Amino acid sequence: MTHTEPWLRIIEDARHYPSPHNSQPIKLRPVDSRAAEVYYDLDLGLPAESFGIPFGHVCAGVFLESLRTVAEGFGYGVAESLDHSEMDFGGTDRLHSLGTVTLTPQPVTEQAQERLQLFRARRTSRRPYDARLVPAEAIMAATEVANAGGHTFHTTSDRRTVRRLVHINQATLFSDLRKSAVYEEIMTWLRFSKEEARNRADGLSAEAMLMPGSLLRFAMTHRGLWEAPVIGGAIRAMYLNTMRGVRQLGWLEGPFGKPTDYVEAGRTFMKVWLELTAHGVWLHPFGTVITNPDSHRAFAREVAADESGDRMTWMLFRFGYSKTPPLAHRRPATSMLIGATS
Numbered sequence: 001m002t003h004t005e006p007w008l009r010i011i012e013d014a015r016h017y018p019s020p021h022n023s024q025p026i027k028l029r030p031v032d033s034r035a036a037e038v039y040y041d042l043d044l045g046l047p048a049e050s051f052g053i054p055f056g057h058v059c060a061g062v063f064l065e066s067l068r069t070v071a072e073g074f075g076y077g078v079a080e081s082l083d084h085s086e087m088d089f090g091g092t093d094r095l096h097s098l099g100t101v102t103l104t105p106q107p108v109t110e111q112a113q114e115r116l117q118l119f120r121a122r123r124t125s126r127r128p129y130d131a132r133l134v135p136a137e138a139i140m141a142a143t144e145v146a147n148a149g150g151h152t153f154h155t156t157s158d159r160r161t162v163r164r165l166v167h168i169n170q171a172t173l174f175s176d177l178r179k180s181a182v183y184e185e186i187m188t189w190l191r192f193s194k195e196e197a198r199n200r201a202d203g204l205s206a207e208a209m210l211m212p213g214s215l216l217r218f219a220m221t222h223r224g225l226w227e228a229p230v231i232g233g234a235i236r237a238m239y240l241n242t243m244r245g246v247r248q249l250g251w252l253e254g255p256f257g258k259p260t261d262y263v264e265a266g267r268t269f270m271k272v273w274l275e276l277t278a279h280g281v282w283l284h285p286f287g288t289v290i291t292n293p294d295s296h297r298a299f300a301r302e303v304a305a306d307e308s309g310d311r312m313t314w315m316l317f318r319f320g321y322s323k324t325p326p327l328a329h330r331r332p333a334t335s336m337l338i339g340a341t342s
């Protein structure tokens with residue numbers, strides 16, 4: 001008996017869910033043709049930063065929404081039975097259980113087909129944007145999606161605030177590289193040549209970051225030089241150059257105190273991302289501004305965020321219009337399946 005279908009067909013699309021550093025940490029173990037166990041592979045996680053672990057759960061939420069979107073496009077509803085325990089990155093068991101998902105056949109609606117197409121079209125755009133403001137109706141639609149998930153979508157097009165937040169994002173990169181654990185972590189995910197990016201089929205490629213690979217490799221292996229006035233200034237200017245035309249930033253705020261919250265936040269983020277995609281808008285998450293505590297503090301202060309109780313501003317991103325960004329590779333669908341018979 002084979003258990004790989006329909007899982008392999010669904011994963012062929014679902015593996016394109018976005019993940020921080022494109023580390024693709026989610027794994028599925030099909031139980032039969034309807035049920036599968038879902039895991040977070042801790043060896044593919046990013047625990048070095050203080051909010052790296054919550055972001056593991058955010059990524060799980062992003063995946064679950066992606067899975068639902070794909071499954072519905074193929075004619076299946078998805079029931080989830082989730083396990084909301086904390087991730088233990090120090091433990092010997094490297095597969096953290098996220099729970100079980102079960103497929104139920106259902107008719108494919110036109111809306112489900114459209115959403116699957118949006119999912120396939122979505123990419124992160126780190127390209128310069130063209131300075132056009134996203135119309136109010138798109139903002140309203142994203143606001144409604146966030147509200148439905150119990151979160152608030154905020155946006156600003158105030159030039160001073162946008163410039164300030166873009167600088168906080170750039171400074172985060174410099175700050176992260178000063179911390180050895182975070183530096184080591186990012187180095188394992190950088191792909192300097194197109195060939196390496198294609199062969200490994202994961203991680204952050206120089207191409208996706210709009211940098212010549214040799215320059216990125218030199219800059220990353222000489223991080224001390226980033227502190228030097230001339231070279232540091234040149235790297236900063238090059239990075240900020242990719243942010244040309246950014247007129248608008250968005251951020252999401254809401255409950256963010258425990259794994260259930262993080263997963264639901266991730267789900268909401270994915271829905272907002274797809275909604276903006278439906279309006280022809282590209283997005284680039286500034287997740288490291290959240291995971292870096294100093295940057296998060298500076299960001300929260302800049303936007304006077306309400307972080308009372310369990311509430312947090314847990315995602316910041318730029319959004320707008322750009323040329324089509326490069327494709328980020330994915331590992332083959334089979335590498336996402338554990339122990340399936342074929």
Ligand SMILES: Cc1cc2nc3c(=O)[nH]c(=O)nc-3n(C[C@H](O)[C@H](O)[C@H](O)COP(=O)(O)O)c2cc1C
Nearest residue numbers: 018019020021022058062123124285286287288328
């Ligand atoms: C929760 C989350 C946080 C992210 N944070 C960042 C970030 O700080 N900087 C960045 O350049 N990309 C960030 N990304 C984008 C991922 O790097 C990107 O999704 C991944 O490389 C795959 O590329 P794709 O979105 O084009 O498919 C984030 C994505 C997610 C889901």
